[in-house]
Amino acid sequence: MGDFSEAWARTLADYERHLVQERDLSAHTVRAYLTDLAGLAEHATLLHVDPAELSIRTLRSWLANLQTRGRARTTMARRSTAARVFSAWLERTGRATTDAGALLAAPKAHRTLPPALNQGDMRGVVDAIVASIEDDEPTGLRDLAIIELLWATGVRVGELVGADVDDLDTSRRVLRVLGKGSKERMVPYGLPADDALTAWLQRGRPALAVAGSGPALFLGARGGRIDARVVRRIVHERVAAVPDAPDVGPHGLRHTAATHLLEGGADLRSVQELLGHASLGTTQIYTHVSADRLRAAYTQAHPRA
DSSP states (O other): OOSOOHHHHHHHHHHHHIIIIISOOOHHHHHHHHHHHHHHHHHHHHTTOOGGGOOHHHHHHHHHHHHHTTOOHHHHHHHHHHHHHHHHHHHHTTSOSSOGGGGOOOOOOOOOOOOOOOHHHHHHHHHHHHHHOOTTOHHHHHHHHHHHHHHHHOOOHHHHHTOBGGGEETTTTEEEEEOGGGOEEEEEOOHHHHHHHHHIIIIIHHHHOOTTOTTBSSBOTTSSBOOHHHHHHHHHHHHHTSTTOOOOOHHHHHHHHHHHHHHTTOOHHHHHHHHTOSSHHHHTHHHHHHHHHHHHHHHHHOTTO
């Protein structure tokens, strides 16, 4: 993984097992943690510091070295967080006598407003798909159901592609999804998404289904469970059909769903539950999006703006 001591290699291997088996984190998240900590291990090895001897001085030295190499604030903040979580684990498991990262302050990351489509743009996307569907074309019906469901629920693309037909409760119009950390939640959707899903399940999916399709809610062109990369391509291509709409993928539709909910009067806690955010702080960035649009509308409309 990197050029560091045997003590660091053993400790990081133990930490990887902890992240996978005890915290049940995704492979992507585990890889990100270990990549960040490999840099710390290499720096500490150069200073002849083993994990048991990790100190706030070593951590600050590592971060200062990253800063001099021009690392972005977001990168610095992420690696600072990774170091704090890791050092707390070292102390908790008896691998270190102190929590070196307890006093480590994370560099404040710049929070940029996420791109989101306005309601007119979204209606344009939906109308363009409807206009393009000929003779119940299965992929067109599928794309419409995907766009409507992403807009209605704000689910992550991984949650969408992992959904099965049985995860739909059409009587209550809710979808069961498995989110980060294998946490299950129920997300509601409205009548337009329900109509699109009904058309897909009754007329689109049977046309694509093959013997090996299994229970997957959405299928690819060859009948297997649709891939997240295919969904990203679908979203980008369908949004591109609307003139002047910002280029967004499934994550942009997640931002769009949250923004429209808040603009419609939903409270922040409800949006947090819908999106499956562990922390309310993660959801709060969407309030900045809505406030920004409110300011734009005020500036345009009020005579004393």
